[in-house]
Amino acid sequence: MGVSAPNSHLVPDWDSVFAQLNKGQMTDFPGGVHPPQAKALSNTTPIATPNLPDVLYIPIKQHSGVVGTISVSIGDQVKKGQALTFSSHPFSVPVHASTSGTITDIMEHPSAHASGLPETTIVLTPDGKDTWDLLPVIEDYKTASAMVLLERISDAGISGLGGAGFPTYIKTNTQKSVECIIINGIECEPYISSDDRIMREHALQIKQGIDILCHITQAKRVIVAVEDNKPEAYKALAEACGDDERMLMASVPTKYPAGGEKQLIQVLTGCEVPNGGLPIDLGILMYNVGTCFAIADAVLYGKALTQRVVTLTGQALTKPQNVWALLGTPIAHLLEHAGYKPDQQKRQKVIMGGPMMGFTVLNDTVPVVKITNCLLVPAQDELPDIDDEKPCIRCGVCADACPAGLLPQQLYWYSKAKELDKAQDYHIHDCIECGACAYVCPSEIPLVQYYRQTKAAIRQEADDKAKSDKAKERFEARQARLLADKKAREEKHRKAAEARKAAMENKGNDAKDKIAAALARAKAKRAAAAKAAQDNQQDDAN
Known part of the structure; x- marks a missing residue:
């Protein structure tokens, strides 16, 4: 690719940006590394669907923001997609039942977080029926208002599936002008291939999600960015986008961490997000491909966010693969599905996430949550030991x-x-x-x-x-x-x-x-008496 210096304080000239990208010219970002990819361990087979686990542990907070309020009680029968919490704050989105069954407990349970600290969790025992409680379908979304679609995205519990889990409707409901939407299909971290597989297998639904976002934001331009180590995913999305004049496919050179929000914007536009600023300050909104899929699921098919694609990988697994994992599934259930037998193998560790940004999980009942994209179980000498x-x-x-x-x-x-x-x-x-x-x-x-x-x-x-x-x-x-x-x-x-x-x-x-x-009256009386006496004397004298 052609390399040029970034414009640190400029807003993108979009005509120029698209012209440069059409020529394959992009901007490099500082630093970065080229670790071994190790993606072939898991990206060669279609996304699988494991059996239902015996129990689901559904944390009531799986996004960046404010926790919701629990709306169910122990003993309640719930359906798949039924809201288990409701939002009592703008920066909150609900969580939903990942399958039908019974609420058997509400407890503190180890979290899918580096700290592993317990957090409030709803325990759901599946009934095996997987009965849906669907939201009303919005087939002709182009006739729906932006607010109706934003409410659907919120009601479906969608938060960013490629990063920190920021509520998607909050990001999308911006008062600033959206000049360009960037679809992030980079997935630069080693081992992880969940986005790769969903792009290959569900490109048309991802495109539907992009179209819905364009309708909400009135964005006139879309850049779909895929790292150049994913040619099959690039081809699938290019075919799905077809001759849509709004959309430009960009094959980004493989370099870690090119999938970082600020780094990808710099690569594609040559401009940097201001320190302390947001992409929307440049007229940009960025979405992960999995988030686009979930948006289409919610709007066109009435499905709340109850599952996501998770990569199961590492040399300690005999069947590394990608799976549709129900939110709340204990990691032990997924690792068993991938052929991990801890009683027969001496494991190094279980990492939630990739080897660069992931964290070690110490409890195998920790559940999959909305931002879980990978479970990595390396062999004993596959990765460096931090104890060194x-x-x-x-x-x-x-x-x-x-x-x-x-x-x-x-x-x-x-x-x-x-x-x-x-x-x-x-x-x-x-x-x-x-x-x-x-x-x-x-x-x-x-x-x-x-x-x-x-x-x-x-x-x-x-x-x-x-x-x-x-x-x-x-x-x-x-x-x-x-x-x-x-x-x-x-x-x-x-x-x-x-x-x-x-x-x-x-x-x-x-x-x-x-x-x-009284004195005045007495005085007046005395005076009157004296005058009367005087008058009498005068009469006698006459």
């Missing part, structure tokens, strides 16, 4: 590999020292946790683990400060209220005292007035 960490030699190779242009070595020192302010000064939140730095580290330091812990500590510190500030506000408000009440009481007492004093003064004045009036 050695001291940093300050070689700086990690900085060369960082696609975000950060200084991983400095972030490592600040993370170890728990100097959170300095880590933030060095933009730790711009780290996309791709693992490129750890991959090239000669000391085999698990750098991303340190960064995740630091980010969690920063979030916790911010949460604690917010709680403290809120408590301070409540305290100050209470003090102000008590002071106001005290002043009000004092004012009331003052006015009452003044009223009493005035009343007493009025009472005293009334008494004085009565005495004065």
Whole structure:
């Protein structure tokens, strides 16, 4: 591909961007690595459907945002696709029953998260019937309003299936002009092939999802990006897109992490998302191919998000493959389906995700959730062991590999020292946790683990400060209220005292007035008597 320097502060000139892409000219991003792909382990067979598990553990929060409110009780009979929670906040989407059956418990259960901490989970025992509770089908979506379609996407519980699980309807319901939609079919992480298989097998439904997004956002341009190590997926999507003039297929050179949101935008447009900004600031919305499939499922077929494609791979599995996994399925059930026998094999670990960005799972009842794209079970010597960490030699190779242009070595020192302010000064939140730095580290330091812990500590510190500030506000408000009440009481007492004093003064004045009036009457009587006497004397003299 042709390589040019990125425009850090420019909005894409879309005519120029499409002209360059039609010539195969793209922009490279800094850093990046080329790890072994290892995708052939799992991408050669069609997506399979395992048997129903005996139990499903469905966490009530499987997205980035606010947890929903549980709407079922223990003992309830539910159907597949029935909402188990409802959204009580804009940044919340519901979770649904992955099959029909009985709610047998609501409990704290190990989470599909690097921490493994328990989280509130609904336990569903399948009845084996897999009976659907479908949403009303919107066949002619072009006559539906954007708000109706956004509500359907929300009601179906769809959050991004290729990243952190941000609610899709929130991203799509933007007030800014959408100039271009980018469909992310890169799937750059080694071993993972779930997007590859869904593109090969369901390209037409992915195209339907893209069309729905175009109708909602009124975007006039679409770039469908597929890494050049997936020729079958590229061909399938190109045939599905056909001669749609809005759409351009882009075959992106294989490089990790080209599938990162900011990295892919830079590759395709030559422009960078502003620091602290979002793709929509450049007029761009980006969606994963699996998300597009789920949108079409919800709108055209009335199906809530109850399953996703998961790659089962690693040399410890005898039958690596991709499967349609019901959300809530314990990973042990899927690994058994893929031929893993822990009693006969000495495993190294089970990784949820890929070798670069994934995390080790310590409990085999941890469930598949909306953002689970892979379960990797490597053989004993297939991947490096993080227990082999050695001291940093300050070689700086990690900085060369960082696609975000950060200084991983400095972030490592600040993370170890728990100097959170300095880590933030060095933009730790711009780290996309791709693992490129750890991959090239000669000391085999698990750098991303340190960064995740630091980010969690920063979030916790911010949460604690917010709680403290809120408590301070409540305290100050209470003090102000008590002071106001005290002043009000004092004012009331003052006015009452003044009223009493005035009343007493009025009472005293009334008494004085009565005495004065009596004296005046007596004086007037005496005067009248004296005058009468005088008049009598004069009469006698006459």
